[in-house]
Amino acid sequence: MKITVIGCGYLGATHAACMAELGYDVLGVEVDDRKRELLAAGQVPIYEPGLEELLAKHVASGKLRFTDSMEEAAAFAELHFVCVGTPQLPGSMGADVSYVEAAVTSLAPHLTRPAYVVGKSTVPVGTAARMSALLAEVAPVGAEAELVWNPEFLREGFAVKDTLEPDRIVLGVASERSEKVLRDFYAPILATGTPLVVTDYATAELVKVSANAFLATKISFINAVSEVCEASGADVVDLADAIGHDARIGRRFLNAGIGFGGGCLPKDIRAFVHRAGELGVEDAMTFLRQVDDINQRQRQRVAQVATAMVGGSVSRARIGVWGAAFKPDSDDVRDSPALDIAGRLHLRGATVTVYDPKANGTARDRFPTLEYADSAVEAARDADLVLHLTEWPEFRSVDIAEVSAAVRRKQILDGRNLLDLPAWREAGWTARGLGRR
Ligand code: NAD
Numbered sequence: 001m002k003i004t005v006i007g008c009g010y011l012g013a014t015h016a017a018c019m020a021e022l023g024y025d026v027l028g029v030e031v032d033d034r035k036r037e038l039l040a041a042g043q044v045p046i047y048e049p050g051l052e053e054l055l056a057k058h059v060a061s062g063k064l065r066f067t068d069s070m071e072e073a074a075a076f077a078e079l080h081f082v083c084v085g086t087p088q089l090p091g092s093m094g095a096d097v098s099y100v101e102a103a104v105t106s107l108a109p110h111l112t113r114p115a116y117v118v119g120k121s122t123v124p125v126g127t128a129a130r131m132s133a134l135l136a137e138v139a140p141v142g143a144e145a146e147l148v149w150n151p152e153f154l155r156e157g158f159a160v161k162d163t164l165e166p167d168r169i170v171l172g173v174a175s176e177r178s179e180k181v182l183r184d185f186y187a188p189i190l191a192t193g194t195p196l197v198v199t200d201y202a203t204a205e206l207v208k209v210s211a212n213a214f215l216a217t218k219i220s221f222i223n224a225v226s227e228v229c230e231a232s233g234a235d236v237v238d239l240a241d242a243i244g245h246d247a248r249i250g251r252r253f254l255n256a257g258i259g260f261g262g263g264c265l266p267k268d269i270r271a272f273v274h275r276a277g278e279l280g281v282e283d284a285m286t287f288l289r290q291v292d293d294i295n296q297r298q299r300q301r302v303a304q305v306a307t308a309m310v311g312g313s314v315s316r317a318r319i320g321v322w323g324a325a326f327k328p329d330s331d332d333v334r335d336s337p338a339l340d341i342a343g344r345l346h347l348r349g350a351t352v353t354v355y356d357p358k359a360n361g362t363a364r365d366r367f368p369t370l371e372y373a374d375s376a377v378e379a380a381r382d383a384d385l386v387l388h389l390t391e392w393p394e395f396r397s398v399d400i401a402e403v404s405a406a407v408r409r410k411q412i413l414d415g416r417n418l419l420d421l422p423a424w425r426e427a428g429w430t431a432r433g434l435g436r437r
Pocket of ligand 1: 005006029085120152155264
C-alpha cells in the first residue's frame with residue numbers, strides 16, 4: 001500500500017518514517033524547501049531519538065521519498081495523512097487551521113479517483129466536518145474522497161516508539177468503508193493488541209484536546225500545590241510520591257516545576273477554551289484558563305526566586321541556565337518555559353549563558369541575544385546562580401566539584417525538582433527547589 005504524508009514536521013516526518021518501517025511506500029509532501037531537501041537527503045531537521053536512523057534507512061531503501069507537488073501526491077496514493085501545523089492564531093487564543101484547510105484544498109482538485117484523507121493534526125472540534133464537506137466539494141471524485149480524523153498522541157522525545165507502539169488508535173469516521181481502510185492500514189499495530197476506538201469526527205477531535213487538557217491540569221494542579229508547600233514548609237516531592245501511590249491519581253505528570261510548554265499543550269488548551277466559547281459553553285472550560293495562568297505563573301515565580309537569590313536585582317548578575325528545550329530528548333524550543341525564563345532574566349539585565357545538549361541551535365535562532373555554552377560547566381562559569389530548567393539526565397550527573405570550581409557563587413535553583421539537593425548542599429551550595437524543603 002502507498003500513502004502520502006502532508007506536512008513533514010515533528011509529527012509528519014515521524015509518521016512518514018515509521019509507516020515506511022511498517023512496510024508502506026511513503027511520499028512525504030513538504031512545502032518548506034530546506035526541510036524537504038534535508039529529509040530527501042536522509043537527514044532530520046530536528047532532534048528526535050531514533051528518527052534520523054529510521055528516515056535514512058527508508059530514504060536509502062527507496063520506501064520514503066519527498067516532494068512539494070500535490071499533483072504527484074494524488075497520483076501516488078489513495079491514502080493521504082494530513083500532519084500540518086495548527087499554531088495559535090496571533091492575537092487570539094484560537095487555533096489557526098488555515099494550514100489544514102490549505103492542505104485539503106490543494107490536494108482535493110487532484111483527487112480523480114476514490115481517496116481517503118486522514119487528518120492527524122490537532123484541531124478544534126468541528127474542523128473535520130468542515131474539511132469533509134470541503135473535500136467532497138472540491139475533489140473531482142466528489143464524496144468518493146472521504147475524510148477520517150485520526151488524532152496523534154506521540155510525545156516528542158519518544159515519537160518513534162509512540163508511533164510504532166501507540167497507547168491507542170482513535171479513528172473518527174463517517175463510513176464503514178473508511179473504517180475498514182484504516183483498520184487494514186493499522187493492522188500491523190493493531191495486531192500487537194493496541195486498543196482501537198472508532199467514533200465520530202467530533203469525538204475524535206475532542207479526545208486529543210481533552211487528553212492534553214487533562215495532562216496540563218495535572219501539571220498545574222501539582223504546581224499550585226507546590227506554592228502552598230513552599231508557603232507552609234512542606235515538600236511537594238514527598239507529597240506527590242504519597243498521592244501518586246493512589247492508583248486513581250497516579251504519579252506521572254505530578255512533577256512540580258517550571259511547568260509545561262512546547263508546540264502542543266499550551267496552544268491546545270487555549271484553543272479548547274476558545275472553541276468552547278464559540279460553542280456557547282465557555283463556562284465549562286474556564287478552569288483551563290486557570291491551568292494556563294498557573295503554568296505561566298511558574299515561569300514568573302522562578303524568575304522571582306532567581307532574582308531574590310542574586311540579591312534582589314539581576315542586573316550585573318551572571319546566570320547559568322541548564323536546558324533550553326521544552327523537554328529532554330528534544331531540540332524543540334517552541335514555548336519552552338526554560339527559554340522563556342532565561343529570556344526574562346536577560347531582559348532584566350542579567351548576563352545569561354545557556355547550555356542545552358541538543359537545543360542550543362534552535363534556542364539561538366529564537367533568542368540570539370543570550371549567550372550559549374558548550375557544556376553545563378561552561379554555562380556555569382563565573383555564575384552567581386545556576387538554574388536547572390530542562391531535565392536532561394546529564395544535569396543530574398554533573399560533577400558537583402567541577403561546577404563548584406567554575407562558579408562565582410555556589411547557588412543553584414532546581415526548576416525541575418530532580419537534583420539531589422542534599423548533595424549540592426553538602427558541597428557548600430545554597431540549593432533550592434520549587435515547593436521543596
Ligand atoms: P511542525 O510545524 O513541526 O510541522 C508542520 C509542517 O507542515 C511544517 O514542516 C510545514 O512546513 C508543513 N506544511 C504546512 N503547510 C503545508 C502544506 N500545505 N503542504 C505541505 N506541508 C505543509 O508541527 P508539528 O509539531 O509536527 O505539529 C503538526 C500537528 O500535529 C499540529 O496540529 C500539532 O498540534 C499536532 N501534534 C503534534 C505533536 C508533537 O509532538 N509535535 C504531537 C501530536 C500532535
